[in-house]
Amino acid sequence: MGLKMRSLNWIGVAFVTLVASGAALSGCTEPKGEIAGCSSDDQCKGVRVCSPQGECVSPLALEDAGTDSGTNPGEDAGTSDAYTADASRPDADLPPEDAGEDTSTGDCNNALTAVATIESGGNSSPNAITIEPGANVTLDANASTGDISRYEWSFIDFPYASNLRHLKPNLNASGRGASFVASTLGTYVMELTVFDSANMPGCDTARVEATVATDAEIYVELVWDTPGDTDQLDGDGADMDLHYKHPDGEWGYEPLDIFWYNPTADWGIERNPRDDPELIRDDEDGAGPESIAHPQAERLKYAVGVYYYDDYGFGPSDATVRVYIDGALAHEVAGERLEGADMFYEAVTIDAATGSVSVDDKHYDGYPPTN
Ligand SMILES: [Ca+2]
Ligand SMILES: [Ca+2]
Ligand SMILES: [Ca+2]
Ligand SMILES: [Ca+2]
Structure with missing residues (x-):
């Protein structure tokens, strides 16, 4: 084909x-x-x-430092999900250790108070923030009190956590805090635990959360699981492509199929960008997400497809597609298997006139034939 x-x-x-x-x-x-x-x-x-x-x-990957095309080791290179600040480091901005009285009570130290703050793009909160897809999120523990020797951050929840644990983002160290890139729509919940010099945790932990939301009328997201790839965030993985097609378009052709080669195009009213769909995240090295936002859609039917570009020797991948309409999850296709490179899956069609999604569920060897 x-x-x-x-x-x-x-x-x-x-x-x-x-x-x-x-x-x-x-x-x-x-x-x-x-x-x-x-x-x-x-x-x-x-x-x-x-x-x-x-x-x-792709040029898109270079333009957007938040993507994980393998050029951004900050997102993809690490595998740890918790960061520990070490007070013994000479450059650590931490209080000196105190050899004073033992304030431990049982299994925890109630003299330590964990206080977490979450920030993204100048928006800061001790509780929760709402952000755009791909935003960098910073966590800090500076307001914590007590004789703290160690700070530990971990994910309590993140989008797709129930079935796609490999989509847990890497938490990158930054002083007493941590940061990560929030790429998928949904809610990320992070927890801070503080420890004393005897490695006893504080009795209370602190939680903060970030909700990734969109104001696009239609938003489509593809993530994938490649069982043959034991580390799907290491910058070496299978490449699936998300496609979003105008009813007059043909899969694989610009300008009416949006995908990595044709990341945006002037649809609808000429020179009005509000009705132009855009691939806002491309991914080539495993897991995804790839995302397409259509801020304002004409009252037409748009088809969503997945192309298995290359398995790079990792074998079959299972595609999960989520469709959001007016910011709310309207449909999910979960874990649809594509056996290998050059397979195409027609997933769903979105009717922008009714806000409904119909399932196509058709597999092809190569791009679907022209009608
Ligand atoms: Ca890998
Ligand atoms: Ca891709
Ligand atoms: Ca337009
Ligand atoms: Ca990736």
């Missing part, structure tokens, strides 16, 4: 690549991914560009 628009694009670039490097590319028809390293944009196929890290990535 041909790749339509982008295979034409790739052929031209591949010719240049062959001449430039002499590398054998026989049998490969995919415009992204198969070149492991790069030193210039010419070595990347399709619309890919060479990142500072020497990887071919």
Whole structure:
């Protein structure tokens, strides 16, 4: 099955690549991914560009430092879900240890008070904030009191936690606090525990939460689970693509199918961006999410599809698609298996006139044929 628009694009670039490097590319028809390293944009196929890290990535990934295309080690490189501040570090801004009286009562120290603050984009709260998808969230424990030697943050809840634990974001260390990128719609709940010098926890923990919300009329999100990939956040994983198609469009063609190659287009009223859908997050290295927001949709029917771009040897992946209408979850397709590269799944159709979602549930080997 041909790749339509982008295979034409790739052929031209591949010719240049062959001449430039002499590398054998026989049998490969995919415009992204198969070149492991790069030193210039010419070595990347399709619309890919060479990142500072020497990887071919979509231009979108470079523009948005919050994505996890593998160019942002802050989000993807770590695996820990709790950060411990070490008071013994010379640069730690922490109170000196106190060898005074023992204030422990049983299994916890009631002289320690954990106080957490959550902040994002200048919006700060001791309880809860509402943020946009992809926002960086900062947690701090500076208001905590007592002779605290150690601060520990952990996730109590996060979107998809009940069945996709691998989507728990990495918590990155930052002084007494931590930060993470909130990529998926839903609520993240974080807990702070403080410890004394004897490693006794305070009797009370503090919780804060961030709710990721959208004001787009239609918002579509794809995440995926690849059972053959034991670490799905390490920057090396399977690549699925979210597609969002206008009723007059054809899968894989710009401008009426929105996906990584065609991240936005002028739909609806010309030069009015409010009715233009946009891929707001691309992901190439496992798990997702990929997200498309359509701020104001014409009263038409829009189809949502998933293309398995490349399994990179990790085998089948299970796609989960969520459709939000007016900010509320309207439909979820959970754990739909695609066996490997070049499989396409027509998931659902959204009727913007009625705000309803109908299930298509059709699998194809390659892009669906033109009607
Ligand atoms: Ca991996
Ligand atoms: Ca992708
Ligand atoms: Ca428009
Ligand atoms: Ca990823």
